[in-house]
Amino acid sequence: MTRHVIRFAHAIVEVPDPGASTEFLTTGLRFAHERRDDVDWFVPRGEYNAPGRPGLGLVEGSGTKLRQITVDVEPGSLDTVAANLDGLKHPWSRDDTGLRTADPAGTPLLLRVPEPEKWPQPSAQNTPRRLGHINFKLPSVLAVDEFWQQAFGAKKSEQIGKEFAFLRFGSEHHNLGLREGEGPAIHHLGFQLPGWDAYREICDHLAETGYSVEYGPGRHGPGNNIFIYVVDPTSGLRFELFTDMEHIHDENHYEPPRWQLSDRPRTMNKWGPTPPDSFLFG
Numbered sequence: 218m219t220r221h222v223i224r225f226a227h228a229i230v231e232v233p234d235p236g237a238s239t240e241f242l243t244t245g246l247r248f249a250h251e252r253r254d255d256v257d258w259f260v261p262r263g264e265y266n267a268p269g270r271p272g273l274g275l276v277e278g279s280g281t282k283l284r285q286i287t288v289d290v291e292p293g294s295l296d297t298v299a300a301n302l303d304g305l306k307h308p309w310s311r312d313d314t315g316l317r318t319a320d321p322a323g324t325p326l327l328l329r330v331p332e333p334e335k336w337p338q339p340s341a342q343n344t345p346r347r348l349g350h351i352n353f354k355l356p357s358v359l360a361v362d363e364f365w366q367q368a369f370g371a372k373k374s375e376q377i378g379k380e381f382a383f384l385r386f387g388s389e390h391h392n393l394g395l396r397e398g399e400g401p402a403i404h405h406l407g408f409q410l411p412g413w414d415a416y417r418e419i420c421d422h423l424a425e426t427g428y429s430v431e432y433g434p435g436r437h438g439p440g441n442n443i444f445i446y447v448v449d450p451t452s453g454l455r456f457e458l459f460t461d462m463e464h465i466h467d468e469n470h471y472e473p474p475r476w477q478l479s480d481r482p483r484t485m486n487k488w489g490p491t492p493p494d495s496f497l498f499g
Contacts, residue, residue, distance in 0.1 A: 221294040221370040222386040225351055225393075226287040226331065227271050228406060229256065231278025232452035238275055241449045245428040246456065247344040248273075251336065260336050261408060262344045270334055272348030272408065281452045283403050286324060286351065288369075289331040298328060301368045321364050322355035324401040328369075343415040343422075345408035345458060350391055352405045352457075354398030358382055361395055374465065375439040378478035383439050390440040390463040404499075405446065405455040412460055413443060419458065423447065431455070432492045438476075438484035446496060453499065 232238045235257050242248045248259035251271075258271035276284065290298065295316050302309045302318060309318040315329030355361055362382040365371040371384040374391050383391035396404055410416070416434055423429065433445035442462040448455045465471050476484055482491060 219297070219370050220386060221290050221298055222328075222392075223289040223291060223331070224386060225272075225348055226289045226329070227258075227274055227348065228286050228351060228403065229274040229276060229284045230403065230452075230454060231280070231282040231284050232275050232449075232454065233278065233280055234451050235275045235277050237451035238449050238454070241428065241451065242273075244426050245423055246447070247342060247422075249336075258336075261347050262342055270336055272345075273406065275452075281454055283401060284325065285327055287327045287329065290328050290369075292330050295328060295330065298369060305364070305367060307364075307368065318368075320355075320401070321360045322353075322357050322401045324353065324355070324361075343411065343418040345456075346411060347409050348406065349389065349409045349459065349462065350394060350407040351403060352394035352396060352407065353400060354396055354402045354404045355400040356397065358395045358397050365393060372468070373473045375474050375476075377439070377476040377481060377484055380478055381439075381481075385465065388464040388466055390442070390465060403454065405457045407457040407459050409462070410458050410460045415460070416443075416445060416458075420445065432496050435486035435488045435490060436461075438487055439474075441487075446492075448495070448499075455496075455499070 239250060239257055242259050243250050249262055251258050256274040256276055259273045260271045298316060299309060309316055315327050317327055319325050359379055365384055371386055371393060374385050375383040380397040382395045384393040386392045420430060431446045431448050434443060436443050440462050442459045444457050444459045446455055446457050485492060
């Protein structure tokens with residue numbers, strides 16, 4: 218199937234105290250911050266980011282809740298996506314911003330053709346570079362997995378039982394992670410780091426500013442990437458800082474590995490230590 222999705226542009230999330238979350242994101246993770254149209258936007262500081270665009274927007278709400286995922290698509294793809302949705306008898310609408318729909322779990326989606334945007338272009342440091350993937354909690358993993366493939370042209374990269382699936386838009390192993398749970402909700406947002414050497418400085422900086430790592434460093438099975446996880450203490454929003462993600466270049470011969478749920482300890486962290494309950498059940 219033809220690729221339609223380029224990348225996730227950003228997530229917009231409701232949080233109970235945007236001011237406190239802004240402090241964590243700017244001081245702890247050192248995102249650039251700009252407020253526009255009643256949204257607090259956070260821009261990765263790096264050359265990997267699609268020209269400085271924000272990866273996350275926060276708005277005030279009664280709790281932590283996903284409001285919208287914005288998806289950048291290839292020019293000319295919106296009509297094809299609309300036809301795919303019609304073929305699936307799946308509802309959608311169109312306005313000046315793009316095509317609006319939701320996946321079968323109810324995740325609100327805006328698909329748009331990206332245009333040049335003017336956002337701050339701060340200098341690169343050992344900081345998050347770009348939004349690489351979003352990992353969702355939802356009650357219907359396989360239904361949403363099939364939907365993203367059939368409607369948007371995503372490709373399956375790996376699967377663990379019926380409870381976990383990983384999909385990609387291009388060669389990067391996964392841009393979309395699905396896990397069984399109450400939702401739709403974000404389990405974590407994955408932001409790419411410049412490399413292994415960045416972790417020492419970032420972890421030291423987090424400690425110096427009063428924040429701590431929830432889990433890691435380690436290396437996942439699916440994607441083979443190095444990771445740490447950090448949680449915003451006010452909202453509970455979780456961030457994976459990853460590097461060294463596997464790429465899949467031979468589409469014609471790639472067979473997605475399929476694991477059993479009993480293999481989960483091996484797939485979670487090839488280096489050994491298992492995650493805390495906050496990660497598994499949060």
